[in-house]
Amino acid sequence: MPRLILHVDLDAFFAAIEQRDHPEWRGRPLVVGAQPGGRGVVATCSYEARRFGVHSAMPITQAARRLPPETVYVRPRVAHYAQVSAQIMAVLATISPRIERVSIDEAYLDVSGLTALFGPPRVIGEQVKGSIRQAVGLTASVGIGPNRLIAKLASDYHKPDGLTVVLEEQVADFLAPMPFNVLRGMGVKTAPRLARLGVKTVGDLRELSLETLRQHCGARAGTQFYYQARGIADDRLYPDRERLSISKERTFPEDVTDPKQLAETLHWAAREVAWTARQTGRLGRVVTLKVCFYPFETHTRSRSLRVPTADEQDLYQVAWSLLASEATWTGRPVRLIGLGLSGWSQPTTGQQLDLFETAETGRNPADNGLTETLDAIRHRFGAEAIQRGIGLHHQGN
DNA sequence: TCTGGGGTCCTAGGACCC
DNA sequence: TCTGGGGTCCTAGGACCC
Numbered sequence: 001m002p003r004l005i006l007h008v009d010l011d012a013f014f015a016a017i018e019q020r021d022h023p024e025w026r027g028r029p030l031v032v033g034a035q036p037g038g039r040g041v042v043a044t045c046s047y048e049a050r051r052f053g054v055h056s057a058m059p060i061t062q063a064a065r066r067l068p069p070e071t072v073y074v075r076p077r078v079a080h081y082a083q084v085s086a087q088i089m090a091v092l093a094t095i096s097p098r099i100e101r102v103s104i105d106e107a108y109l110d111v112s113g114l115t116a117l118f119g120p121p122r123v124i125g126e127q128v129k130g131s132i133r134q135a136v137g138l139t140a141s142v143g144i145g146p147n148r149l150i151a152k153l154a155s156d157y158h159k160p161d162g163l164t165v166v167l168e169e170q171v172a173d174f175l176a177p178m179p180f181n182v183l184r185g186m187g188v189k190t191a192p193r194l195a196r197l198g199v200k201t202v203g204d205l206r207e208l209s210l211e212t213l214r215q216h217c218g219a220r221a222g223t224q225f226y227y228q229a230r231g232i233a234d235d236r237l238y239p240d241r242e243r244l245s246i247s248k249e250r251t252f253p254e255d256v257t258d259p260k261q262l263a264e265t266l267h268w269a270a271r272e273v274a275w276t277a278r279q280t281g282r283l284g285r286v287v288t289l290k291v292c293f294y295p296f297e298t299h300t301r302s303r304s305l306r307v308p309t310a311d312e313q314d315l316y317q318v319a320w321s322l323l324a325s326e327a328t329w330t331g332r333p334v335r336l337i338g339l340g341l342s343g344w345s346q347p348t349t350g351q352q353l354d355l356f357e358t359a360e361t362g363r364n365p366a367d368n369g370l371t372e373t374l375d376a377i378r379h380r381f382g383a384e385a386i387q388r389g390i391g392l393h394h395q396g397n
Numbered sequence: 398t399c400t401g402g403g404g405t406c407c408t409a410g411g412a413c414c415c
Numbered sequence: 416t417c418t419g420g421g422g423t424c425c426t427a428g429g430a431c432c433c
Contacts, residue, residue, distance in 0.1 A: 033401075040401050043433095056433080059399040076401095103404095103433050185406095187431050220407065221430090244405070251401060286425090296400070300427060338402090 002168045003235040004121060006109040007143045007151035008092065008128055011160035013105035014044040016138050017084055018074055029054075029071040036064035036073055039251055043076050047160065081105075084136055091135045095128060100237040108148060110237050125163045146171065149233035153182060171231035176203035183228045185221050193217070205229045242344075246282070248272040249290055249338020256334050263320065269339040270315035277341055283308035286343035287318040291329065292336035301326070308345045315339060 010016065014032040019025050029049035034040025042058045052066045064071075085104045093099050098110035111124050118124045125142040132140045141162040143154025150171055154164040166174045180202050181191045193216050199205050205213075206229040214222030227233065248269040256262060266289075277284060288302040301322040309315070319339045323329070 039399085041399090043401075057400080060401095062398060062400090065398090106433075185431065189430060218408080245403095247403070249402065298428085302426065304425065336401090340404095 001112075002146040003110065004112045004115070004124075005145060005148055005151040005235055005237075006096075006111045006121075006124065006128065007145075007148070007155040008107050008109070008132070009141050009143075009155045009159075010088070010105040010132075011139045011141055012044050012046055012050075013085075013138075014076055014081055015046040015049075017081055018072075018077075019046060020137055025072050029067050031060070031063060031067070031071060031073050032076050033073075034060040035075070036060055039253060078104075084138075087136050088132055088138075091131050092128065095124075095131065098237055098239070100239045100241075108151065108237055111144070121165045121167075122163065125165065129161070129163060147231075147233040147235035149184060149228055150174070150231060152184075153178070156182070175229070175231055176201060176206070178202045180205045180229075183225055184233075185224055190217055190221065202229050243280070244344075245288075245340050245342035246273050246276050246280075246284070247288070247290075247338060247340030249336055251292075251336045252334070255294060256337075257331060262323070262334060262337055265337050266319050266323070266339060267312075267316055269337075270312045270319065273339055273341050274310050274312035274315055277310040282341075282344050283310050283346070284341035284343050285309075285345055286341070287315055287322075288340040288342065289319045289322040290336070290338040290340065291323065291334060293329075293332050294335055296335070298336075299326075299329075304343065308343070310341075315341060 015030050018030060018032060027048065028046070029052065030046040031042050031049055031054070032045065033043040038060060040060050042054060042056055042060060042063050044056055045054050045063070049063075049067060049071065052068075054063045054066055064073075081104060085101075089099070089101055089107060092107055092109060096109040096111050096114060100108045102108060109128070111121070114124055115121070118127055121144045125144055128142050129140055132138060139161040141155045141159045143151045143157065143162075143164050143166070145151040145154050145166040146168045150166050153174070154166045155162070157164040178201060180186065180194065180199050183202065183205075186194075194205065194208075197208070197212075197216070199208070205225065208226075210223065210226045213226050216222065217225060250265050250269065252261075252265075256265075285305050285308045286302055287305065288300055290298065290300050292298045303318055303322060305314075305318070316339075
């Protein structure tokens, strides 16, 4: 008995919310993202803007050249979109409790057992679209298939406001004529490699042997593509996946060489990351510094701490020492700098638990109380340890 | 022509341990 | 003295996704 997986994807989500909230912007090209002239990209744009060839991830300068003067440009209001998203997810959960939210505007539902209650797959799809429209006044595209891949491709098949059902016996015919780069994991690096072999459609790709695919795409990805081309993919949901890392980064309007400005930005990132970590009850052991130079040359440096932390001073000091220990970076203009925390572990000391208590009181993360708490840990484990990021799992490091 | 910000996953080498 | 192979951790980079 094949499963029935439903994928729901809100149409031009950010742009649709802005047009919903601002009737005067309806029917006009609208871009949510960077301001024209700045550094940045299109996050989402309205269908009116797409008619000019503009799409997500397009550099804003390029988009602005294509779009007419009446175009509306707005900065993303992510917190607001997240609220709308939560409303939608709540409504979806009333249709099937087996739900996996994959991003702010996408979710999978396992609707395998629902045909007895609602009727055939198409009726379930209509129910999903109808309840979203009723709850938040937005349209969504829905795809239903025997697994995640087919459901996702089906929701992409008709946009916007689409509904596509692909039954198991239709999978092969559905896939064969599609451009092969619709497969998951087929990006700007891998696709050209296969295109050189003469592959154009999923049907073409299906002619390649497992060995050939693994040779050109790597063992893992190659195997994935082999099965995807045959419509074989995961049909499970992963509802409660824990976030594995927290990070904050900033691209400067113009490249920066001033160390003071880099330090300030790292301070800001450390404060934000530490705050989020504490609010979600996490202590991390791995601090990662990310730096990007002209022209888009990106580097990361990370250090594993012996004592997990969620303290902004710790994060800042580790990141700064990682930056400072790279002699060849000194003086180079920096385009982007950021900081991440990962490698969660349970709090092991009373002082660490105090961090969360402080977070729960809602006090400003810059509050000195937190630093005092960390001082206690420093005292217990050694100041040098925390200041240097302690790190040093291996001798001689 | 220029490329955000937040993520996940994979690969690969070296260290270390058994 | 010389040798293997597996497993895990750490680190850096890269591809990809929304």
